[in-house]
Amino acid sequence: MEPSPGSRDARPAVTPVAAVLPAGGSGERLGGATPKQFCAVQGRPLVSYTVRAMERISWIADIIVVVSPENIEIMKSIVERYGHKRVTIVKGGITRHRSIFNGLKVFAENKFSNHLLQKPEVVIIHDAVRPFVEEDILSKVVMAAKEHGAAGAIRPLVSTVIASAADGCLDHSLERARYRASEMPQAFLFDIIYEAYRQCTDYDLDYGTECLHLALKYCKTNAKLVEGTADLWKVTYKRDLYAAESIIKDNLSQQVCVITDVKEAVAQVGFLLHECLKSQIKVEAISISLSKNDSYLQNIFSGQCYNFVCVKGNKYAIQETQQLVDMLEKSNIPLLYPVVLILVHLDISENISFSIGMEELTRIKKFAREVKKKNIFVYGLLIQYKDHLLLQETVNSAAALIMALIKDRNPELIGQLLVA
């Protein structure tokens, strides 16, 4: 059980809330050799998204991630690589309940000096494979647990629940409107859920699936049920991983920063691009020379924009783009999510003889490969037109290609040159 390095900051004056994330399963229903909590989504393990969801909430003082013994080193490397704070890794058990119980023990059988892992008043229990959890539902279940002793998120049933008879035929069905699906997060007064686990039979520990039931059975505590949102679902099957990937891609595709240099023709195309794109995505447009360490650009970075379009009037100014890459890297934006950087080369020469030699294409590909190591995906886009009347049509095509690259975020296409 080790807290992540540098994980302690000043402890809040009030009794803290802690979170236990069971991540010790094998993910059999998903299939494959890698347990689902460690499967990559947009290049990052699924568990890291759930840890991030907890650590960005300041009133959660400690995050306990419970993993199987063979995955402790993997979990440590995830915590280190993605800079997760306030994380303590604990060895899991052969069942989910046993893993959760091990996670709770770190507060009750505290092997760390007190100032490290203070026993929380309320503990959140949240499956590590439920990455889309927001502060609002966490706050609701914690407040409800403070009042009722236990609380859990619920959702309407999608399918009707039926019971089968011994012969495999329908025995009866439940009236769906009267029942709910128990989801996560759940929250408990620490003493209640810890006592429930202490009294728990081996049968419950090995076959149970519901923490709220343990609080009721062993501590006579009726959990408050809190309506949850649709995105609280658990990644169980392969389809859930695909769904998680597309939700994250969609979240990353909400904003783009269009950077043009100050040349008039480039600024004009930048303006037309802005007009084309703004009906599909939020556009921040700036016209600067990238050689300036522009405070405005820094503001864009703080706004967590993950998509950048640089419109240049000359050959791909790789060294200028390198400066943007350096600024992005310093901002830490690519740490958690891949950043899309589209280099738009504008060719409005009268003679359409413009050509990008193999040498130039190779330079772009080489640059893109280098930058991919920083989790920045670089794509080339050529806008060329001879007849001014075709400008709008060409820009429309460029905008469509830009949206496709932003939404797809395909690492296999980095360094390629598309032509609008």
Ligand SMILES: Nc1ccn([C@@H]2O[C@H](COP(=O)(O)OP(=O)(O)OP(=O)(O)O)[C@@H](O)[C@H]2O)c(=O)n1
């Ligand atoms: N011994 C176990 C089993 C499960 N879990 C965790 O409990 C959560 C919900 O359980 P489930 O979806 O059933 O995960 P798995 O048991 O891995 O899935 P499967 O049943 O398909 O093997 C997951 O984050 C899982 O890692 C755990 O911490 N320890």
Ligand SMILES: O=P(O)(O)OC[C@@H](O)[C@@H](O)[C@@H](O)CO
């Ligand atoms: O049963 P599994 O181990 O797949 O997952 C656990 C779920 O049952 C559990 O997270 C919710 O039903 C809330 O208790």
